[in-house]
Amino acid sequence: MAIDMRVDLAGVSLPNPLVLASGIWGSVAGTLVRAASNGAGAVTSKSCSLAPRIGHPNPTVLHWGHGFINAVGLSNPGAHVQRQELARAHEELAPTGAALIASVFGDTPQGFADAVHVIAEAEPELVELNISCPNVESEFGRPFALDPDAAARATEAVRAVYAGPLLVKLSPNAPELVAVARAVVAAGADGLTAVNTLGPGMLIDLEARRPILSNRVGGISGPALRPVAVRCVFELAGAVAVPIIGTGGVSSGHDALEMIMAGATAVGIGSGLYCEGDGIFRRVLEEMEQWMEQEAVDSLDEIRGCAHG
Amino acid sequence: MGEAIYRTYRVVARRSEGSVGATLILDGPLQAEPGQFVMVWLPGIEERPLAVMDDDPLALTVRVVGPFTRALAACAPGDRLWVRGPYGRGFPVRGEQALLVGGGSGVASLTLLAKRLMQENGHVRVALGARSSDQLMLPWRFRELGCELLLATDDGSEGLRGTVLDAAEPSLSAGWADVVCACGPEVMLLALARRMEGSDVPLYLSLERSMKCGLGICGNCYCGNRLVCLDGPVFPVQEVLCLLEPPP
Known part of the structure; x- marks a missing residue:
């Protein structure tokens, strides 16, 4: 019997559970469509704000022993330019069956709402609120995702201007992660993306005797993040009823199935594109299917959240 | 000692490239394919991609277009550069x-x-x-x-x-x-x-x-x-x- 890999994400049907994570491969139609053509069930654009942002100077992204550290600083062309590119991406994605998730951020709740208002015109299947970027604290203050009330205010403001499926991306650094999740769901979020990068962390170059990233600190992703992300997804799935995209260090079928067992509906892949490029989507799907076949599991629903016992 | 992101080189010689910029000859080799690039970091200034001009010893030619390339082109013998890479797909070495x-x-x-x-x-x-x-x-x-x-x-x-x-x-x-x-x-x-x-x-x-x-x-x-x-x-x-x- 054929294995059914389709998933329903907040009312949006995805051909498979793998999602290109936000911030990877940018926001242009060409690269988003390429990821979908190579097996991603949904693709997330890089976070965009109402006004354009240059972001931090290089070095901004570094590969270290166990993953990446980055502080790109939310560089983006602004919502009006992004809207056109995403409209094109949306059109070109249609034949692939993959959904477009538009990631948006703002410096205030109204800033989130204003950016979403513009981006929604590109008709993405879902909008994801990035309330959890750890790399702009010196500019914007504490990320909304660290505080249940602030997170709820951003979600509410967007809910007032946007009726479509809404995801909120949470931070593994929130001391009260479950309280934040409950607050954004109560404020109208239809799903969660868990998690953004960990930290922030820092790397120091011995010769230069100073931090390497121009922002000095940056978010940790890749293998080092994975066990933390799995724990976050597990806690959230036990506390809220909305679907979750489990994201953080996934690079194999094993890792993706681990997220599903923790309770994720879909699985984000970001840093995993390093080395392998978009070939990773097909490989991870094949590895998942192989395991499911061996274990006589016909659909992901059978194992979703099974780790909760 | 492992884990360092950059390899540090010292400039051994600087050759002016007229009004364009300069070529920096460094104090060690870097195994690279022709056409590959490296990321060069000048702490406190920036990090940018540059073509590998020569591999043994590593040499870089910089065209001055902004603050980073101006600082790089101004490097003198003894100055240090931080290099990661090489990256990318280079030229095939083919053809008579x-x-x-x-x-x-x-x-x-x-x-x-x-x-x-x-x-x-x-x-x-x-x-x-x-x-x-x-x-x-x-x-x-x-x-x-x-x-x-x-x-x-x-x-x-x-x-x-x-x-x-x-x-x-x-x-x-x-x-x-x-x-x-x-x-x-x-x-x-x-x-x-x-x-x-x-x-x-x-x-x-x-x-x-x-x-x-x-x-x-x-x-x-x-x-x-x-x-x-x-x-x-x-x-x-x-x-x-x-x-x-x-x-x-």
């Missing part, structure tokens, strides 16, 4: 009669190719173009390697008066080359690609983009559906022809 076509700072990505081809006993012709003679990049290096030089300047101050394509034209129309490799402004690459349309001589183009990670992650260096750092910077012409920007 290779025509290299270079303009702008892209010329630096052709010198290591010329060296490898000469080591393989190939014949290498190098067409270089610039606005005027003091802006020609690295002609001395190609001469040193024993390549045949075809020069063109807009003002006729060296070589023929015209574009680099004019300099390459006699070789192209005579069917001299069995492979053509080019790097330079996109307008130049597009013109060369159009000139060679219908030819069965393989053409490889090296593209230049602003980069952040250099690792195929951030997407900053996209060109259509390609990432220059991951899929390139060197592409067979068929892969990128439809993505090149037409002249304004």
Whole structure:
């Protein structure tokens, strides 16, 4: 019997559970469509704000022993330019069956709402609120995702201007992660993306005797993040009823199935594109299917959240 | 001691490249394919991609276009540079009669190719173009390697008066080359690609983009559906022809 890999994400049907994570491969139609053509069930654009942002100077992204550290600083062309590119991406994605998730951020709740208002015109299947970027604290203050009330205010403001499926991306650094999740769901979020990068962390170059990233600190992703992300997804799935995209260090079928067992509906892949490029989507799907076949599991629903016992 | 992100080099010698910039010869080798690039960090200033001009010892040629390249070009013997890489897909080392076509700072990505081809006993012709003679990049290096030089300047101050394509034209129309490799402004690459349309001589183009990670992650260096750092910077012409920007 054929294995059914389709998933329903907040009312949006995805051909498979793998999602290109936000911030990877940018926001242009060409690269988003390429990821979908190579097996991603949904693709997330890089976070965009109402006004354009240059972001931090290089070095901004570094590969270290166990993953990446980055502080790109939310560089983006602004919502009006992004809207056109995403409209094109949306059109070109249609034949692939993959959904477009538009990631948006703002410096205030109204800033989130204003950016979403513009981006929604590109008709993405879902909008994801990035309330959890750890790399702009010196500019914007504490990320909304660290505080249940602030997170709820951003979600509410967007809910007032946007009726479509809404995801909120949470931070593994929130001391009260479950309280934040409950607050954004109560404020109208239809799903969660868990998690953004960990930290922030820092790397120091011995010769230069100073931090390497121009922002000095940056978010940790890749293998080092994975066990933390799995724990976050597990806690959230036990506390809220909305679907979750489990994201953080996934690079194999094993890792993706681990997220599903923790309770994720879909699985984000970001840093995993390093080395392998978009070939990773097909490989991870094949590895998942192989395991499911061996274990006589016909659909992901059978194992979703099974780790909760 | 492991885990360091950058390898630190010291500048051993600096050679001025006229009004263009400078070539920095460093104190150690870096194993690289011709056409690959490195990310160079100057702490407190910035980090940017640069072509590997030579591999043993590592040498970099920098064209001054902004604060980072100005600081890099001003490095003196004894100064340190932080280097990670090499990254990307380089030029294939093939062909018994290779025509290299270079303009702008892209010329630096052709010198290591010329060296490898000469080591393989190939014949290498190098067409270089610039606005005027003091802006020609690295002609001395190609001469040193024993390549045949075809020069063109807009003002006729060296070589023929015209574009680099004019300099390459006699070789192209005579069917001299069995492979053509080019790097330079996109307008130049597009013109060369159009000139060679219908030819069965393989053409490889090296593209230049602003980069952040250099690792195929951030997407900053996209060109259509390609990432220059991951899929390139060197592409067979068929892969990128439809993505090149037409002249304004």
